[in-house]
Amino acid sequence: MNSSNSPKVFRVAVLSVVKHDYVARAVAAHPRMRLAVVADDPSEPDWVHQRNEQFAEEFGIPYIRDVEQALAEHPCEIAVVSSQAERHCDLSVRAADAGLHVIQDKPMSTRLAECDQVVEAVERNNVKFMMWNRNFLPALNKARRALEDGDIGMPYAFHVDFHFAKDAGPPKGSRKPGDPPLDWLEAQIAAHVDGADGGVGREPMGELKIEGVYPLAYLRMLAQEDVRRVFARTASHFHQLNADNDVEDLATLSLEMRSGMVATLSIGRIGAAAHPEIGEIKLHILGSDGGLVISEARPEVGVYYRDQPAKEFRHRRVADDLNHMLVEDFASAIDNDGQTCLDAKASRAISGVVEAALESARTGKPVDVG
């Protein structure tokens, strides 16, 4: 808080907005945040600059093709990083080194070692870091409260079903003999139009790496425990793009926590045909006094009408204050020198689980989480 007791308004630099501009938009919508500049590195390809420019134009702020120049000319307190995945850590470290607090899009990185660099940079510069997440969805708030209130006693088993009903291009088996494999980056760029470009970047990523932070953050928040061991299986089951690039679109994890609690995660991009809504996303939690079944999509409203576009969601989430609560949490951490709901260390721990799971899937053996 500033001396006049009115909340401080933070100036925000958007460091690349090529993927999910919903992070930058969510930040911009908070009354304490003001977008000041969009910036990116000059060496980035044209499509990156075009997206950045378009976003900057929409918000009436400058776009500068030089990150350091932008930060020097437009002093900011916060950076929002939503670049290609393999650039996340680099931009976050540079922002932290410039003294900015960082809100970063998922995944933390494509490499675990880079996550350590972010943790180190955040600590060295004494800035806040938050990985964008869904922990404040209404259903998650409900689950957390139920556990805090002791509704099911002492929890001992957590299960997250995280199946999202989106396609990733043509189905597996659709490539004709002689056709070249699908190019990852080209496909991701093309998928931007309908928001199915979560894995945008040069390096192909499976769904566990792209989306795993969400359910694993649920688990971390609800269990308040670190995962010590993981056994996993993965498969490219649905989409030709994943099969061609040797990354999974379906994964199952058995997780064991340090205190003796256990968990499982089932995650996959199951294809648009597999569910009438966004997908079956549920939590099943067992405790000493009972069980809890939570549907992540609730509350929702059904809307159906003649000539409804096929891709329009029939069931729409309502009363969702996730974005505001996340940004509020971040601002509060800055105000009070507290922790964010998913800070750099927690994000790194989740990346460690993902890495261990992928190693387990490769080796066919359980892997201790480093």
Place this chain on the structure above:
Amino acid sequence: MLRIALIGCKNAAVDYAKAPFRLEEATFAAVVDADEALAQSTAEELAAPIRAATFDELLRQHADDFDAVVVRCNISSVESIMKQVATSGKHVLLQMPLLLGMSWNNDSIAVCQSAGATVMLSQPLRFLPSIVEVKSALESGSLGNPGLLRIHDWRPPNADEEAPAPPDEKVIGGESVFQDLLPDVDLANWVFGSAPSEIYASTVEPEYIGIERETAGPGYVQIHLGYADGGMALIDRCVMLPPGSDYFSLSVFGSDGAAYADDHRNMHLLYQGGRPTALPSGRGCLHHLAELQEFVDAIAAGRRPAVTAEDGSLAEKAVRAAYLAWPVERVMRMVGSNYELV
């Protein structure tokens, strides 16, 4: 008309309610139970003319009055009954969980089969209307190739359940939560059309959460199964819910679609002040009758029944492998026709 003898009457009148009117080409000829009152009421409900206190008594006095037996008795009595069934040449419908780790059952089953009798394992889950619908969607090809099966199966402890006495250390005696996994693992095998090639299991001991159980061993297990072509299944089985309703959820994800047979989708709400109470739709008892009809039809047609002893054996092997793998926190992988630690 097939004449059936029911061995063990507990819950039978409910499970087979209206069977005398709905079961085709078969009748209940006899019921057997040491509890005379239960035997009498069940005999009346099922319109069975003969009652006996033991299977031995039934065989001595009425061996020619029935063609097939449905074995639903306590685990401790099943060994002697199965030996008698085997030598009698009667067709048999046998509860699947009784099979786990009890090699004498396999011997008896082999004798039955060599005598030309039909042996079917009872697996009511396969006959649940919801599961039948899911399997039908799979078999029609509309879901494509199955890639993932997810089962949450939570139940309260069954205080009346008699724990099996382990004949030797290799038998999973007393570890009822593993034994209870058999039907779920059979469902997974059924969905993928084979036995799992890879198995990993984790458990939670009741003591961890301060629950006392009469039966030794874990009250919760989660099992991770790998199948050919990248297929996978996750099953969590709990027998530590507080007394009351159970919960079952099965989802199958195929390459072209998915199916959800989920209790969560089938709840009603009751408002009586405070928080509303969920009222499960219930599963009815049609599946028990459907299973019995399948047994009858298989005998009449001289064909393999829907659930064979081999199915039970595959599920048993997998569950046994899980049981042996979890204490050492390692994976069991199928090598040849057996599982080995890796």
